Structure formats: C-alpha cells, structure tokens
Amino acid sequence: MDSYLREFDATVRAVRDEGVVLDRTAFYPGGGGQPADTGMLTDAEGNTYRVVGVKRLDGQIVHLLEGDARPALGAPVHGVLDWERRYLLMRTHTAMHILCGVVWRDYGAQVTGGNMEPGRGRMDFEFEHLHKDLVQEIEEKINAEVAAAREVRVAILPREEAFQIPDLIRTKINLLPPHIQEVRVVEIVGLDLQADGGTHVANTREVGAIKIVGYKSKGRINKRLMIALEEGL
Structure with missing residues (x-):
C-alpha cells in the first residue's frame, strides 16, 4: 500500500447491502488501532457516493457507502480519500x-x-x-x-x-x-x-x-x- 496515494481508478467488482467491493483501492480498511479511511467515489456519469467507512468482510474490502445509491456492478469509479484526515x-x-x-x-x-x-x-x-x-x-x-x-x-x-x-x-x-x-x-x-x-x-x-x-x-x-x-x- 502506498500511504501517500490520495486518489485512484477502479472497477466495481461486487455490490453488497453495505457498499461496494472494488478491484483495487487506496482506502485503508482499519486495523491495529487505526480507524478506516473515508472519502468519495465518483462514477462515469458523475454520480458521487460518500465512503463513510471501510471494512473487511468475508475476505473482501467493502467500501461502506452513505445512503442507498450504489454504482453498478462493473462500473468504473474514481476514488478520492479524505486526505486531510x-x-x-x-x-x-x-x-x-x-x-x-x-x-x-x-x-x-x-x-x-x-x-x-x-x-x-x-x-x-x-x-x-x-x-x-x-x-x-x-x-x-x-x-x-x-x-x-x-x-x-x-x-x-x-x-x-x-x-x-x-x-x-x-x-x-x-x-x-x-x-x-x-x-x-x-x-x-x-x-x-x-x-x-x-x-x-x-x-x-x-x-x-x-x-x-x-x-x-x-x-x-x-x-x-x-x-x-x-x-x-
């Protein structure tokens, strides 16, 4: 993991009730006393999804999204960390x-x-x-x-x-x-x-x-x- 990577491009690999799994990520899922990252995902249509948390579930890193909207399975997204935090x-x-x-x-x-x-x-x-x-x-x-x-x-x-x-x-x-x-x-x-x-x-x-x-x-x-x-x- 590059700790200084602030944003990245990825593809939605799975859509879950809690949020989405991406094929790659710069979001830290928490652990060792360090809280998980927060930030934003944006799809190709310009829709934004607030990442309010990240956690490991069933061997996957799930990006927890605010609200009910989700990017589509297979959709490209651009992720941006809340860098100051x-x-x-x-x-x-x-x-x-x-x-x-x-x-x-x-x-x-x-x-x-x-x-x-x-x-x-x-x-x-x-x-x-x-x-x-x-x-x-x-x-x-x-x-x-x-x-x-x-x-x-x-x-x-x-x-x-x-x-x-x-x-x-x-x-x-x-x-x-x-x-x-x-x-x-x-x-x-x-x-x-x-x-x-x-x-x-x-x-x-x-x-x-x-x-x-x-x-x-x-x-x-x-x-x-x-x-x-x-x-x-």
Missing part, C-alpha cells in the same frame, strides 16, 4: 510508534494496547510507576525523535525471517495466525521495528510536535499515556 492518521500512527520505541528503549516497558483517532491516541504500557516528571521526560524524548528526522521504512518479510528478529518477537509476532506467511513490518530507522498493517509518514519530522495530554493507571503494572498532535489539541 488520512494524513493526520498517518502522522498519529507514526507518533504512536515513536512513543512505543522510546518507552521500550529507555525504560524497558512493553506496550499492552492502544488506539487512535485523527490527531490523538492512547497507549498502555507495562509500567509499575508513572509520575509527572517521568511523563515530562518521555514527552521531551519523543519530540527529540521527531526532530531527529528518522526515516520510516515499510517492508514485507517472509514469516520465518520475521520470526528471527528480536524486536518483532518482543511485539508478540508469534501470535500471528499460522496461515499468514508474509509479515508487513514498519521500521523507524534506529528506533523501532514492529509488525504493522497501517499507514505511516515517510519521516518522523512529518509528525510535528507531540504532547502527552494525560496519563492514568490501568492496573498495578499497566499505565496509560494519552498523546495529541498539534491539530488534536
């Missing part, structure tokens, strides 16, 4: 990986969960103690990684090769179902490496300033950090 999600997702990388590198705390929306996100870590001074320290460190302009790379690795990489083992790659024989990995060069299916920016400097806007205890050794980008404040 998508790009903000890309920046947010990379910010989450920066946070994860810093917390593991400097404090040895593994991530236990997370979720995001455009411009904001939360991550849970295996921290026993978390306090104001430590949170401030983490915020300074993650913004230093943004300023470091680290390259963000995406690669597809054979399952067995991926299973030999310690950083991927740490992120519980062993829990992947046996039928998955290729693993998509996202690397923030020099900081973080994770199995991940989402969309990201190409360089950490694109993320912009990150603010830790809150933290709380979710259990004895489970602490939550909430972040926001400048647009999310």
